[in-house]
């Protein structure tokens with residue numbers, strides 16, 4: 001288990017991580033997601049033991065490894081790391097890179113471990129190759145095997161896919177997830193790419209400006225964002241103005257919504273309602289229509305930007321055989337699963 005409690009980290013007088021709390025259960029894969037400079041890498045480095053804490057604590061399998069008073073050295077923490085730039089040795093073979101951290105093992109033990117790990121990461125015949133003979137995806141698999149070889153208590157992955165092609169990123173993220181799940185290893189990934197986060201993590205922490213905004217499953221982040229930052233950072237969507245009516249119903253130019261959950265907004269309060277592209281269903285038989293302003297072909301779907309009669313714009317994700325031209329009016333129906341409101 002990995003737990004961070006009230007963690008704050010500062011570079012000189014500048015506190016770049018503020019009161020961060022989260023925990024990962026054994027075998028759980030977490031992700032810190034956020035824009036550049038929000039403090040993700042600093043947290044990862046603190047877990048590995050490369051940064052000291054200003055306050056709070058980090059607990060790794062029941063041992064407090066970091067606090068303002070306590071600091072266990074990186075090499076004693078049994079933490080594995082995978083980096084964006086692979087950090088592999090070019091003058092060593094794949095097999096020697098993987099066994100590099102196994103100084104105390106015998107030659108036969110090393111060979112067996114390398115064989116097992118190469119099998120696990122899907123490169124069973126490449127042990128004798130050198131780094132310049134491998135693709136980016138293969139290099140990252142070798143880096144993963146090397147990090148796993150000493151059987152770390154927790155695996156940390158710092159933007160491991162960002163130097164790879166977009167197409168490869170998601171499929172490798174899914175493959176690595178499968179490998180980590182087979183081993184039941186606890187892992188924490190850092191990325192600014194939500195698709196990578198969704199492909200790999202069980203639970204995601206969205207960060208902004210050194211603070212953890214929300215720690216939740218991908219589904220919850222998308223459907224129940226806790227604030228405007230998370231709503232805006234995760235997925236697409238627009239905020240439509242509305243007014244709270246009796247019994248928590250909300251009136252907007254798109255109609256009156258009845259919340260499925262109890263909202264604590266007062267009657268008469270002005271709010272913004274989050275509408276995701278998948279909340280708006282294209283329906284030819286609907287009396288409500290909107291004009292196509294923009295369209296983006298996404299293969300199986302088309303993302304339409306639509307203008308309502310009231311002038312507001314919303315997005316609609318429609319199956320791609322519903323192909324309409326810009327300027328055309330199309331029927332839409334609202335299918336709001338969760339009513340997400342933010343006070344104005």
Ligand SMILES: Nc1ncnc2c1ncn2[C@@H]1O[C@H](COP(=O)(O)OP(=O)(O)OP(=O)(O)O)[C@@H](O)[C@H]1O
Pocket residue numbers: 011016034035036037038039040041042043192
């Ligand atoms: N060694 C350092 N000395 C001083 N400030 C630093 C140091 N390392 C990072 N920072 C600052 O701390 C803040 C958080 O940086 P960090 O690298 O953790 O962000 P990040 O979210 O990982 O960003 P990115 O996605 O760009 O890597 C930034 O404002 C950065 O400039």
